[in-house]
Amino acid sequence: DQQVKQNSPSLSVQEGRISILNCDxxxxxxxxxLWYKKYPAEGPTFLISISSxxxxxxxxxxxxxxxxxxKHLSLHIVPSQPGDSAVYFCAARGSSNTGKLIxxxxxxxxxxx
Amino acid sequence: EAGVxxxxxxxxxxxxxxxxxxxxxxxxxxxxxxxxxILGQGPKLLIQFQNNGVVDDSQLPKDRFSAERxxxxxxxxKIQPAKLEDSAVYLCASSLDRWSTNEKLxxxxxxQLSVL
Numbered sequence: 001d002q003q004v005k006q007n008s009p010s011l012s013v014q015e016g017r018i019s020i021l022n023c024d025x026x027x028x029x030x031x032x033x034l035w036y037k038k039y040p041a042e043g044p045t046f047l048i049s050i051s052s053x054x055x056x057x058x059x060x061x062x063x064x065x066x067x068x069x070x071k072h073l074s075l076h077i078v079p080s081q082p083g084d085s086a087v088y089f090c091a092a093r094g095s096s097n098t099g100k101l102i103x104x105x106x107x108x109x110x111x112x113x
Numbered sequence: 114e115a116g117v118x119x120x121x122x123x124x125x126x127x128x129x130x131x132x133x134x135x136x137x138x139x140x141x142x143x144x145x146x147x148x149x150x151i152l153g154q155g156p157k158l159l160i161q162f163q164n165n166g167v168v169d170d171s172q173l174p175k176d177r178f179s180a181e182r183x184x185x186x187x188x189x190x191k192i193q194p195a196k197l198e199d200s201a202v203y204l205c206a207s208s209l210d211r212w213s214t215n216e217k218l219x220x221x222x223x224x225q226l227s228v229l
Contacts, residue, residue, distance in 0.1 A: 009153075036220075041222065042222050043117070043204055043220030043221050044220045045220070046218070049217070089155050091155075099144055099208055099216055100146075100161060101156075101218060102158075103155030104155050106155055
């Protein structure tokens with residue numbers, strides 16, 4: 001049962017343009033969502049998060065949007081840079097708050113110079 | 114601040130052998146997690162500790178996997194005997210406290226296990 005889905009395995013964009021990564025979830029009890037970035041041979045690193053009481057959170061070039069009615073969130077990167085090339089994981093936490101995160105399959109972003 | 118430390122970085126074993134992974138979380142972090150990441154998939158939680166107690170091990174294959182965090186600090190994850198499908202990256206993560214609002218997990222670099 002895949003509760004968090006990232007349906008696009010890969011995305012390629014030109015440097016300076018916008019990157020949009022998408023994530024869908026099925027469990028309406030999720031109360032907190034995070035994006036992690038992973039470079040090869042490294043562990044995932046936290047990028048940005050959003051609580052279910054908000055619909056947008058911005059941090060520099062990164063913005064996460066949450067549409068609760070559609071059970072959908074997206075990560076926007078503007079402008080995209082070659083150093084952003086990595087695997088991006090969407091993750092969700094249940095409201096039981098054990099801290100347990102459920103991850104999507106990941107989207108590989110390639111930013112071309 | 115030192116991050117989450119894991120060892121070894123890589124391990125190659127034959128099926129039916131045993132293997133152990135070690136993790137030292139960020140100092141002061143009460144919660145420790147072991148995740149399994151199979152190639153092409155997202156990390157999947159195997160076990161979660163709060164101090165030295167188990168919070169969630171519902172997805173741990175207990176017939177072959179075991180984990181402990183005896184003193185509430187570092188932890189070991191063991192597989193015995195290993196199967197081909199155990200080939201994956203084993204990620205350790207820690208967080209300050211699972212009850213904290215908007216808590217983040219910090220991950221180690223992982224152990225890449227190949228079972229031949």
